[in-house]
Amino acid sequence: MIYLYSLLTIAAFFTALQISKRLKSVILNTFVLTVIILIAVLLLCHIPYDQYMQGNAPLNNLLGLSVVALALPLYEQLRQISQRWKIILFITTVASVLSMVSGAILAWLLGANAEIVATVLPKSVTTPIAMAIADNIGGIPSVAAVGVVVAGLQGSMFGYLVLKKLKLIHSQAIGLSVGSVSHALGTVSCMDIDPKAGGYSSISLVLCGIISSILAPLVFKIIYLIV
Structure with missing residues (x-):
């Protein structure tokens, strides 16, 4: 019975998707609307967050599989990567x-303290990778996941708009920028507005996830020695 909360999440997402299609708002995108709906339902029905998370376990367990799924957009953009791989690798690094x-x-x-620094450090990569990085360098995985969501929300709501205000006109540059700091959430937002930017954002989020996984322990040690 408790796993009905997974159905609540799916229903909230479907509702948000319909609203988003009508609003066509960059700020109030599908993910943001889903979060707002879920918060409203939990507050109105006095449902404890821990209970909701426990009931949402079937969907939460799919996070690990999502890491494998990230290989798909990378494969789809393989031709573009091969043509510009040096500059893309430099930018994402x-x-x-x-x-x-x-x-x-x-x-x-x-x-x-050092534990919180290690927790915050992987905030700009997708949740499963960020949690693994945080755990590996001595951070708190569950708190790291919150940081990822916050970074993703900010990027999905304001990333594209801010870059446009800065007169950035190339879809490739916008996509690489958004994907590098706001991972999947920013990528989804880009896809809705500019599919080409969304494609490059997917490249960026995958490469940044891989690069961050490799460099995070070294970056943390250097920062720890300096401070």
Whole structure:
């Protein structure tokens, strides 16, 4: 009976999808609307968050499979990657390092200890990878997941708009930028507005996930030694 909460999540997503099609808003995209609907239902029905998460386990368990699924957009964009692989690899590597360093340094400046710094460091990659990175370098995986959601929400709501305001006109640049800092959520937002930007965003989120997994322990050690 408790797993009916998974159906609640699916119903909330379907409702949000219909609303999003009518609104056609970058800020109030499908994911944001789903979160708003779920929060409203949990508050109105006085459902404890822990109970909801337990009942949502069937969907939560799919997070691990999503890592494998990320290989699909990478494969679909293989021709474009092969043509521009040097610049794409350079951009995603720099973006990965800057994303990790910026979050970790900000956490340290605000008085965070080493555990919290390690938790915040992988905020810009997709949830399963971020949780694995945080666990590997001494962070708290569950809190890292929250950081990922916050970063993703910010990117999906404001990333595309901010880059357009900065007069960035090339879809490739927009996609690589959004995917590097707001992972799948930003990618979905890009797909809705500019499919080409969404394609490059999917490339970026996959490569940044791989690069961050490799470099995170080294980046954390360097930051820990410096601070």
